[in-house]
Amino acid sequence: MQAARDHWFVTEVLVHEAALMRFLQRHWQHRDELHDLRQELYARIYEAAAKSLPAQPKSFLFASARHLMTDRLRRSKVVSIEPMGDFEPSHVLVDEVSPERWCGGRQALRQLSDALDQLPDRCREVVWLRRVQELSQKEVALRLGISEKTVEKHIAKGMRLLANALYAGQTGVPAPALDAGADAQLAD
């Protein structure tokens, strides 16, 4: 049932990423660990859904997030000075009735265009030619006079940055345009 699980994961879990990241941010001091936390959480969720798909994905996601943070605190040898409490979910609005969708038309396009505008120049250009003008990677390379390998690298990078922006569902908070040291500037 992997295809069904994949579909479920994308449509029922990933759509809550914005709320999830806000939640993790509130409860986890180490900002540099947020992506890692998210990654481990998603893997757990996906594996938990192997036998049957949780009926209330959003509640399940947030409950799992709390467990994960608790586990990590227990594992870490450093005792946190700030008591983390038990991640009271009381102020997290878990609403199963109105499914969140990042394909909410107007808002999604706004988010996407903002995200596009925050890409580095070359990367932005490559994404535009590939996704909007629908040129192949090869054609993009010819058009910009760069190698296909470079086009590919820009695509990969654009993909990551756009995904972060898209899922973050930012409301007017500009994300830094460049990765924090994650990858060196691409040479053209």
Add this chain to the structure above:
Amino acid sequence: MPAGNTPIEQAAASWLARRDGAHWSAQDDAELAHWLASATAHRVAFLRLQAAWQETARLQALAAGWQGDGVPPRGHWQASPGSRHEQMLQALTPRAAPTRRAGRARTLRFAAAAALAVCALAITWSWRSQSQVDTASFHTAMGEVRTLPLADGSQATLASNSAIDVRLARHQRDVALTRGEAIFQVSKDPHRPFAVAADGYRAVAVGTRFSVRRDASNLRVVVTEGTVRLDAPAAAGIAQPSVLLPAGSVALVHDHGVLVRSLPLAEAQQLLDWRDGLLAFRDAPLTEVAAEFNRFNARKLVVADADAGALRVGGNFRWDNEEGFARLLQAGFPVRADIQADRIVLHSR
């Protein structure tokens, strides 16, 4: 929140970007499948980026009214309320097929001009090649899965131990499936129907994705995109009615006719998971599961007795690891696996 990503997310993005390029091979496909299967974190990172990337197709709404060449300046989107309104309207149509836009139209005009020039050259030579037909044959060995580009822009993915003959003519595209199974990703060309013949039956499409498979006793057609028309061979000189198969259909052809099931699309797609190195089962008898494995492997799974054969199995398994599957059975089922060099015998306990 930093905009960085974990190393796994970076790797997933590299895979997706490579697959999006021109140099993607069956070998890459297999390596990707392996990477995806090797850790859940890989798979979820990949799913996340893939879904977001698909979503970026909506950016095409921004190109409405943009006459320039290349990318508009930053912030262009907030410029004129009139064009923005139009953008919104377009964007509110989720996943609409991208309508041809200005920038694209210009490219097309240019292409048309170029095509005219080429046409002039081609005409002199086409009357000779009117009857020209492009033929090719492909086959795969046991345990090999290969994706082949066909000359018309379509793709055929051959399962293990399968063979096709391709014949591309001016007004029709004919493929004969002579052995095994193949998935066809058909490039759209309404003027040249794409027909796959097997056992006297023909599955006809104009632009779609479907698979045809033949066994000793029956023929199976699975449609995962578009619509396919299944033509039965004439019986006793009388033409038989055709069956239309929309996406999600699974048609089974037996001696006595055609049985069509409609499945949710995700389930129909699972029947083609072998392409990604996986076999998916839901509550299937072990005899059936063993037969599926045996289509891909020289070392056969032999079901020794009826009790073992009747066990119901579910899950996703890599088809290239029949031994792992046998050990799994032994661990979780009343089965004893006798693993030999040339075969694996499954006994009930």
